[in-house]
Amino acid sequence: MxxxxxxxxxxxxxKFFYDAAGSALFDRICELPEYYPTRTELALLDRHAEEMATLIGPEADLIEFGAGSATKVRLLLAAMQRPRRFVPIDISAEHLQGAAAALRRDHPGLDVHPLAADFTKPIQLPPMADGSRPQRVGFFPGSSIGNFSPDEAVGFLRQAAELLRGGGLLIGTDLVKDxxxxxxxxxxxxxxxxxxxxxxxxxxxxxxxxxxxxxxxxxxxxxxxxxxxxxxxxxxxxxxxxxxxxxxxxxxxxxxxxxxxxxKFTVEGFRRMARQAGFTPGTVWTDPKQHFAVHWLAAPL
Structure with missing residues (x-):
């Protein structure tokens, strides 16, 4: 300050918006009639979760950047094949612990390992309990990538590409519109x-x-x-x-x-940015009004 x-x-x-009160207020924003991104992205995840899960593959280590209430990931987890672990990362520790506890109740067989951290900085993931290294897949919904400057966005994507090497990233982007x-x-x-x-x-x-x-x-x-x-x-x-x-x-x-x-992004503009960061852009899902997009980006080997 x-x-x-x-x-x-x-x-x-x-990022300083997100104390417990700020996180709760953002959850309210996501329910507002004017705020189209959340319901549009949820509809895309609901409609295409099985296709996304197929790309992610079985027994993946799923990492969510800026997890918040971990609402959207529930649609993905329900479609995934035997996910090994879920690591929600968020700067608001109190809000994160509440979301993780709710997920554990609803998914008793899932290893939920919350990580209170600033995901814009290098992340050291906790090792798997059995020492294995399953395929890592990132999840970054909500078009939070739009909070970065273009240079910062490329920097974050490069960092994510290294962390997720051999896996991929499922990411939401809000599109240019009226x-x-x-x-x-x-x-x-x-x-x-x-x-x-x-x-x-x-x-x-x-x-x-x-x-x-x-x-x-x-x-x-x-x-x-x-x-x-x-x-x-x-x-x-x-x-x-x-x-x-x-x-x-x-x-x-x-x-x-x-x-x-x-x-706000165009589909092709974001795909160029992803390539610049080392990802290989794959499937893109958009709503009929072209308000929002969810991208699959394959991470380098």
Missing amino acids: RQALAEQPHCISP PALLHAAYNDAAGVTAAFNLNLLTRANRELGTDFDTRQFAHYAFYEPRLQRIEMHLVSRRTQTVRLGSERFQVMEGQTLHTENSQ
Whole structure:
């Protein structure tokens, strides 16, 4: 947070949204009528889970990046052939443990091994109990890859290609579409996305001792067509001073804290990015309206 306040423009990673409260708010966002990505991707997984499971193969070691509530993976696990293990990775440890406990109850024969970690950094997976090395397959739904800059996205994919060597990655991407539909998805009528955005400041106050007045910041999200991305900001309603430890930072009226990008992709554009990172793109599943895509990427041997 200090770097975000000290540098111009003010910018912070969206990974800091996800404390327990932020994760719960995101779960609510996924249920909103305006937020099409979740229900569209769930429909694709429901319709094509068996095809995806065939590509994954039997007895796989399944790793989910940014698992959250681990809702979507249930459709995949139900179709998979004797999965050896499921490793959900998420930065929000409390939320992750709850999701893992629910999966253990519903899949008593499955080895569920949650890993509280920042998956944007190199991951060291725990060894299998029997010392074996089954085929590793990654699962990265929700188009969370869109939160990265293009260079960061390629960097993550390269890291994933190395981790999953000999296996593959099943990944969701939100597609370029009508800006009005995108605007509605990030500016819901119930104000849940605004609460999610503002919770970042509430978390900073609680964990870092800052004194943000959340009433003096407004949620602002818009589509930038030249960059093909949604940008999410918190706009200062007035000139104000924010305390962090012994330091004071002035935020001018109208200045923003840039909290998230959500990149939108074309199918072919993403396949080019995957090739650049070392994957071999395979099957792509899209919905009839071409709102969302799920890609199978084969990892290098």
